[in-house]
Amino acid sequence: MYPPRNRLNQIILVVLILLSIVVITLHYKEGEEGFLHRTQGFATNLIFPLQSGVSRVVNSFRHGWGYIFELGRLREENQQLKGEVAELRGELISLREMERENRRLRKLVGFKEKLEYRTIPAHVIGKSPTEWQATIILDGGSADGIAKDMPVVIEEGLVGRVIEVASHAAQVQLVTDRKSGVAAQILRTGETGVIEGQIGGELGLQFISKDSSVRKGDIIITSGLGGVFPKGIPIGRVVEVKGRAHDLYKGIKVKSAVDFSKLEEVLIITDFPLTPPFASSEGR
Amino acid sequence: MRFPIFGFSILLISFILQTTLVPHLKIFGAQPDLILVVVAAYAFIHGSAGGSIGGFFGGLLQDMVLIRNMGFNALCKTIVGYLAGLVERTVFAESILLPVVAIFLASLLHEAIYLSFSVFLGEVVLLDLSLWRIVIPSAIYNAILTLLVYPLLCKINIYEERVPRFK
Numbered sequence: 001m002y003p004p005r006n007r008l009n010q011i012i013l014v015v016l017i018l019l020s021i022v023v024i025t026l027h028y029k030e031g032e033e034g035f036l037h038r039t040q041g042f043a044t045n046l047i048f049p050l051q052s053g054v055s056r057v058v059n060s061f062r063h064g065w066g067y068i069f070e071l072g073r074l075r076e077e078n079q080q081l082k083g084e085v086a087e088l089r090g091e092l093i094s095l096r097e098m099e100r101e102n103r104r105l106r107k108l109v110g111f112k113e114k115l116e117y118r119t120i121p122a123h124v125i126g127k128s129p130t131e132w133q134a135t136i137i138l139d140g141g142s143a144d145g146i147a148k149d150m151p152v153v154i155e156e157g158l159v160g161r162v163i164e165v166a167s168h169a170a171q172v173q174l175v176t177d178r179k180s181g182v183a184a185q186i187l188r189t190g191e192t193g194v195i196e197g198q199i200g201g202e203l204g205l206q207f208i209s210k211d212s213s214v215r216k217g218d219i220i221i222t223s224g225l226g227g228v229f230p231k232g233i234p235i236g237r238v239v240e241v242k243g244r245a246h247d248l249y250k251g252i253k254v255k256s257a258v259d260f261s262k263l264e265e266v267l268i269i270t271d272f273p274l275t276p277p278f279a280s281s282e283g284r
Numbered sequence: 285m286r287f288p289i290f291g292f293s294i295l296l297i298s299f300i301l302q303t304t305l306v307p308h309l310k311i312f313g314a315q316p317d318l319i320l321v322v323v324a325a326y327a328f329i330h331g332s333a334g335g336s337i338g339g340f341f342g343g344l345l346q347d348m349v350l351i352r353n354m355g356f357n358a359l360c361k362t363i364v365g366y367l368a369g370l371v372e373r374t375v376f377a378e379s380i381l382l383p384v385v386a387i388f389l390a391s392l393l394h395e396a397i398y399l400s401f402s403v404f405l406g407e408v409v410l411l412d413l414s415l416w417r418i419v420i421p422s423a424i425y426n427a428i429l430t431l432l433v434y435p436l437l438c439k440i441n442i443y444e445e446r447v448p449r450f451k
Binding site for chain 2: 017019020023028043136164179262
């Protein structure tokens with residue numbers, strides 16, 4: 001009984017491994033317009049309504065659970081008001097959430113007005129399902145005017161760039177992704193380098209000469225040299241500078257100005273002109 | 285055919301939670317891989333065929349929203365699902381601790397295969413940083429998540445009288 005079953009399991013395993021290798025190879029070799037890339041766009045569109053719905057529930061719960069505990073204590077003290085409290089609790093959570101969202105959006109609108117570029121706001125509805133890649137999914141796509149390579153920002157600083165676009169959703173490669181590269185500048189000294197994402201969500205500033213006077217606390221901004229991101233967007237602050245005698249460059253760690261774990265709304269810059277061939281030096 | 289509907293529904297739910305809820309549950313920067321936990325737990329209950337098929341489609345779902353290396357997760361999870369299925373449910377009937385340890389090991393194996401293929405395709409991988417920042421914390425987190433996921437999957441399967449009840 002067992003040998004035929006085991007044999008079948010092994011055949012299934014081999015077939016699936018071969019299929020996976022075919023997918024890896026095709027995806028690696030085909031262009032942006034290839035079948036698998038288009039399938040990814042289609043799948044993103046398909047799961048977008050589900051992600052969007054769950055994301056709203058998750059965000060409401062995340063913001064409201066503290067209030068639930070607080071009101072839960074009151075409920076114990078005041079049993080006769082249980083019904084009223086439950087009703088008020090719902091309203092309170094909803095109002096606090098609205099107030100919070102209102103504050104966030106007002107901040108975003110203020111920032112949007114300050115920016116010299118035209119922007120589109122979008123909600124974050126999903127995040128990368130694996131830690132090996134740092135991406136987010138937005139609820140806006142090509143139907144809203146979003147296109148590949150557009151820079152994504154918030155008031156605190158640079159978020160990343162649009163890397164895949166479906167009609168109603170877009171995927172953004174965060175600056176913390178380990179394949180991300182952003183042309184950067186040390187604000188105080190004017191020296192330019194490249195900000196690269198690192199494992200664990202940190203940023204590293206590369207190609208800064210060992211003779212540089214860069215120090216902890218220095219502000220890092222986009223240099224605009226890569227052609228993808230406009231000049232002057234804050235990236236973060238230097239938190240560590242290392243330099244050994246035999247190294248050509250300093251080892252510089254930068255802490256992003258953006259808290260990527262709390263991203264909810266972002267702005268996509270839609271009218272910054274990409275300047276090829278430099279564009280290829282930024283991004284993945 | 286009950287398997288496809290049951291299995292795919294669970295995988296789809298896991299995938300949606302993985303991209304929406306799970307990123308908010310990070311502890312010290314570590315994020316669990318709910319799909320891997322579900323695939324391994326499913327394999328413990330249903331054996332190697334269910335494990336490898338579940339692993340393939342679960343991984344492929346994950347790959348659908350990744351910007352590079354499409355197929356990596358499908359490949360890793362197919363292999364892990366198959367191997368997890370080899371030990372099957374008879375080993376785990378008595379204690380929840382065994383699947384917890386098994387999923388910890390399955391997570392390490394998954395990341396080892398993932399890293400090996402990344403290196404094979406020419407990616408630069410900082411091994412010590414990857415190990416301490418991602419591989420080990422995630423494996424611990426996955427093991428903890430097993431305490432919730434495995435009994436839940438077993439309970440669903442009790443209806444099918446395929447799994448012995450926990451004491």
